[in-house]
Amino acid sequence: MLSQKARYALRALTALAELEPGAQAQIAEIADEARVPRKFLEQILLDLKKRGLVHSTRGKLGGYTLGRPASDIELAEVIRTIDGPLALSPCASRMAYRKCDDCLDADTCPIRKVLLEVRDATAEILENRSVASMIEKPVSRRRKTAPRKRG
Amino acid sequence: MLSQKARYALRALTALAELEPGAQAQIAEIADEARVPRKFLEQILLDLKKRGLVHSTRGKLGGYTLGRPASDIELAEVIRTIDGPLALSPCASRMAYRKCDDCLDADTCPIRKVLLEVRDATAEILENRSVASMIEKPVSRRRKTAPRKRG
DNA sequence: ACAATCTCTACTAAGTCTATCGAGTTAACC
DNA sequence: GGTTAACTCGATAGACTTAGTAGAGATTGT
DSSP states (O other): OOOHHHHHHHHHHHHHHTSOTTOOBOHHHHHHHHTOOHHHHHHHHHHHHHTTSEEEEOSTTOEEEESSOGGGOBHHHHHHHHHOOSSSSGGGOSSSOOOOTTOSOTTTOHHHHHHHHHHHHHHHHHTTOBGGGGGOOOOOTTOSSOOOSOO | OOOHHHHHHHHHHHHHHTSOTTOOBOHHHHHHHHTOOHHHHHHHHHHHHHTTSEEEEOSTTOEEEESSOGGGOBHHHHHHHHHOOSSSSGGGOSSSOOOOTTOSOTTTOHHHHHHHHHHHHHHHHHTTOBGGGGGOOOOOTTOSSOOOSOO
8 A cells, every 4th residue: 555645746747847947835835735644745745855856945045846856756666765666575586686594495385476577567657757747738528538637 | 566475375285286296295394394383384374274275174183175276376376365466556466456545537547557557467377377387396307398387 | 072273353562643832943125 | 152953873662573382272092
């Protein structure tokens, strides 16, 4: 399961992505827009900042902007930043592999094999969706085919 | 992440699947074979039994067997039994949908959309792997192609 | 009756999750 | 240079979950 914190992070980044180009938003605005408790959001934004996903300005006219273009922020990176590895088990993580405490042989473990498949399938999706893809407008009713994701 | 309990359940079922046809195993044997704390395993086996994944015999010569052929026990069902829905969010579950507390509109939520994709990809894998697939022998070195999974 | 086994409820220690608090730091503005 | 408004950061707390233990009860073979 995704944590509530990760869902908040995704909503906060989406809110930042919806700003006009060059504009910044203050914590209070983001909290309001993304429906996140303000003090909790502070923590989240700090985590995102450490990872470079957002950029902040301090002082009286301070605020936040995305650290990169929204189309360059993969959902996978957001989730990894907040919740850690995508895999269902540390031994099935490719970015942060760790052997199970009670595993006899990671190379032949059949559970690990299938969990790796699940991890790869999950990563395939989340590494190919960006924050920009979250703010695409709903499909117009007149269209028959959906617009392509991530041109 | 899968819980430790779910990993134990998978190992315990694997141990049962490795028995000779018709044989049963006692908790102590399974605990030993699957490397699960014995009292904890008792709870796990009860959960699996409620779901019909194992069958038990009480009394002096009691023990456990699989409730169905190993090839009919999907890993997805095992994991759902122990850890609950596969989805990364209750709102992205197809078997146990529940609206997010703070969701404005589940139909248009872009986070939910991508989480549904992840859930489907995960389910596709875990619903097509059975406990039987966990005990297939390692591929012989002489073969060039991998044997088919779940004939 | 006895022993061995599964059944079931309760409990606990440790950790995680979801926040909240408050003091500190930075920068604009008068 | 002081005030104000913003971000920074560590500590804390309550509720919940996880992983495991304890022990009494029920069932069955001998």
